[in-house]
Amino acid sequence: MLTVIVSVTAIAVIIRIVANPLSNVFQKQLAQRTAHPLFIISATYGFLALACLPFGQQLKFSGLPTVFWATMLLVGLFAMLGNVFLVKALQIGDLSVLGPINAYKSIVGLVIGIFLLNEMPSMWGLVGVVLIVWGSYVVLTARTSIDHRRFSWRIIQQPEVKLRLAALVCSAVDGAFLKKAILLSTPMIAFFYWCLFGFAFTLIWVVFTLRHQWQRQAKLLVSQKFVYLALFLTVGITQVASNVALAHMQVGYALALFQTSALVSVLFGHHFFNEQGILRKLIGASIMVVGAILITTLG
Numbered sequence: 001m002l003t004v005i006v007s008v009t010a011i012a013v014i015i016r017i018v019a020n021p022l023s024n025v026f027q028k029q030l031a032q033r034t035a036h037p038l039f040i041i042s043a044t045y046g047f048l049a050l051a052c053l054p055f056g057q058q059l060k061f062s063g064l065p066t067v068f069w070a071t072m073l074l075v076g077l078f079a080m081l082g083n084v085f086l087v088k089a090l091q092i093g094d095l096s097v098l099g100p101i102n103a104y105k106s107i108v109g110l111v112i113g114i115f116l117l118n119e120m121p122s123m124w125g126l127v128g129v130v131l132i133v134w135g136s137y138v139v140l141t142a143r144t145s146i147d148h149r150r151f152s153w154r155i156i157q158q159p160e161v162k163l164r165l166a167a168l169v170c171s172a173v174d175g176a177f178l179k180k181a182i183l184l185s186t187p188m189i190a191f192f193y194w195c196l197f198g199f200a201f202t203l204i205w206v207v208f209t210l211r212h213q214w215q216r217q218a219k220l221l222v223s224q225k226f227v228y229l230a231l232f233l234t235v236g237i238t239q240v241a242s243n244v245a246l247a248h249m250q251v252g253y254a255l256a257l258f259q260t261s262a263l264v265s266v267l268f269g270h271h272f273f274n275e276q277g278i279l280r281k282l283i284g285a286s287i288m289v290v291g292a293i294l295i296t297t298l299g
Contacts, residue, residue, distance in 0.1 A: 009248045013257050016241035021264040023234035026227055028090040033224060036210060037087035039217040040231070041080065042202035047232045048239075049195040055188075068184040075177045075190075076197025080205070082170030083198075085163045093160025107133060108172035110252030116176050119250040124294055129256045131291030138284030175255055179246045187243035194239060256291065 030040050110129060113119035121129070182190045206214065221228055245254045 009245055012241040012244035013254075016238055016245060016258055017261040018264060019234045019238040019241065020258065021261050021268050023231055023238055024086075024090060025268050026231035026234060027087050029227055030224060030231065031087055031091035033220065033227075035220050035224070036213060036217055037084050037091060038202060038205055039210060039214070039221075040087050041083040042199065042206050043221060043228060044083075044232055044235050045080075045195050045199035045202055047228075048236050049192070049199050051232075051236065052192045052195060064189075065184055068181055071177050071181045071184070072190070072193045072197055075174055075181060075194055076201050078170045078174035078177070079194060079198050080201040082167045082174055084202075085167035085170065089160045089163035089167060093158070093164065105168040105172040105175075105255050107252075108169055109175055109255035110250075112173060112176040113179075113251035117179060117251060119252065121250065121252055125250075125253055128291040128294035129252065131294065132256050132288045133291075135284045135287030135289075135291065138280065138287060172255060175242075175246065176251050178243070179251050182243055182247050187240070187247050191240055191243050194243075 027040060031037060107129065110119075110121055110126075114121075178190060178194065181193070210217065242254075242258070245257070249257075
């Protein structure tokens with residue numbers, strides 16, 4: 001039984017590592033084509049919520065504890081904010097740089113996991129997280145305009161980095177509360193309400209802030225329907241895989257392992273958007289992979 005759980009979790013992590021950078025590619029493509037970040041996220045949530053409805057018999061609409069609903073409200077709020085910040089960051093920044101920044105999410109996840117879920121990391125687990133964060137910094141400083149020898153506040157002051165850091169904090173908080181919701185239900189039930197509450201929050205935001213743009217955004221959705229569809233599918237696969245992994249792993253470890261997708265992000269950023277500094281970025285991403293190996297084998 002343990003072997004089955006480990007295998008399912010490993011497969012979920014691998015799927016997530018590949019699917020998430022792919023979803024970032026489609027988000028960046030849409031943002032570059034004047035799609036509004038909030039509309040992109042709202043459409044994604046809405047499509048995924050509708051896609052879940054045919055499986056309503058397998059989803060529990062009653063009998064869930066009150067704490068589950070309170071937790072999912074927080075999940076929906078933080079997930080919405082994190083995703084909007086992320087797409088806005090992708091709109092103005094390099095995918096191969098912004099992807100690795102997300103590694104810092106694992107630190108936030110570790111801290112929140114200790115207090116919210118009583119998850120205590122091991123020494124080797126902490127070493128693995130440190131390596132992943134270090135590797136992300138190597139990628140982050142890969143551009144020639146930044147001094148590689150020391151930390152520079154110029155990095156933090158870049159608008160796209162500020163947005164990405166805000167996104168990762170929201171996402172880490174979302175991940176910790178999401179795991180709590182998963183433990184109170186199942187990965188698929190939590191996924192459905194993640195979509196539903198996320199759509200409700202973003203729709204309210206769209207009504208108040210995009211009421212003069214929604215027609216143009218809807219036309220863009222139709223003209224870019226295949227990119228949007230690819231985005232919906234990759235985001236759905238990413239979140240389902242994340243939920244399965246979170247159900248069987250500590251939040252900090254899971255978030256750290258997810259960040260090894262930086263290697264894929266670097267390759268996608270170079271291939272799809274001709275982003276530069278590929279060698280240093282690959283070195284940094286490789287350091288992150290070593291950290292992930294430590295977590296999975298010794299953590």
